[in-house]
Amino acid sequence: MNRLTQSLVLILLGGAVLRITTVSNEYLNYVKPGFRYFLIAAGATVLVLGAIGLLKKEDGHRGPWVAWLLTLPVFAIFLIAPPPLGSYAARSEEAPARPVGALTAYTPLTGPVSAMTIGEFLGRAWGDTTKSLTGKKVKLTGFAVPSKKRGQWYVARMQIACxxxxxxxxxxxxxxxxxxxxxQWIEVTGTWVPPRAGGPEPGTVAPELDATDVTEIPQPVEPYE
Structure with a gap:
């Protein structure tokens, strides 16, 4: 790979990053919203470095052919931008992770239906000593995940730190x-099913929701919690 080609790769890479952060929301498939401006700065820097390289005189140096593999991620972003993590990453029958930032005390729920994140639902189901979910109708948004256990399936959401x-x-x-x-992305409305006495300890199995309504929806702009 000569200098000209290296510079073109940098320009393509910088342009790809700028495209997914400035003219679309595809960057949200990979990072949290707060990282947008860092990505824009990084993409612009790489683009400028590539442009500078084009202006320099070619010295005839060529790198190993395997360096062309560096172009594959660039074309992947342009041609087959990976979707956000979904069902495949959440298919395990093990208990879901404890949500980051789960509280030990929650405010009472009011209104006919309380919309909340799956993380908040898990926190209330596992760690709220006042059992504020009892008898309350809630609405959760996530994607459908099949279960090996008969008579149930999962509504799930991936949580990311960065x-x-x-x-x-x-x-x-x-x-x-x-x-x-x-x-399939869905909104599920229903009520929490308190764990049975003598059953598994909270946090060792997924909490249960008795559904009264399931509505299919498009994928949210921000797919992660």
Whole structure:
């Protein structure tokens, strides 16, 4: 790979990063919203470095042919931008991860239906000593994940601290409603099913929701919690 080609790769890479951060919201498939301006700065820097390289005189130096593999991520971003993590990453039957930032005390729920994140639902189901979910109708948004356990499926959402590389699945077992297509984004309305006396300890299995309504929706702009 000569200097001209290296510079073109840098320009393509910088342009790809700027495209997914300035003219679309695709960057949200990989990082949290707060990283947008860092990505814009990085993309612009790489683009400028590539442009500077084009202006320099070619010295005839060529690197190994395997250096062309560096172009593959660039074309992947342009041609087949990966979707956000979904059902495949959340299919395990193990208990969902404890949500980051879960509280030990929650305010009472008011209104006929309380919309909340899956992370908040898990926190209330596992750690709220006042059992504020009892008898309250809630609405959760996530994607459908099949379960090997008969009569249930999961509504799930991936939670990230900074980027998709550190994502962990948050899941709630849904009862009383037919399972939507795998990976379909949905809004599920229902009530928490308190764990049975003598059953598994909270946090060792996914909490359960008795569903009264399941509505299919488009993927949210921000797919992660």
């Amino acid at each position: 980027c998709a590389a550190d994502a962990v699945p948050l899941k709630v077992a849904v009862l009383g409603a037919p399972a939507p297509a795998e990976n």
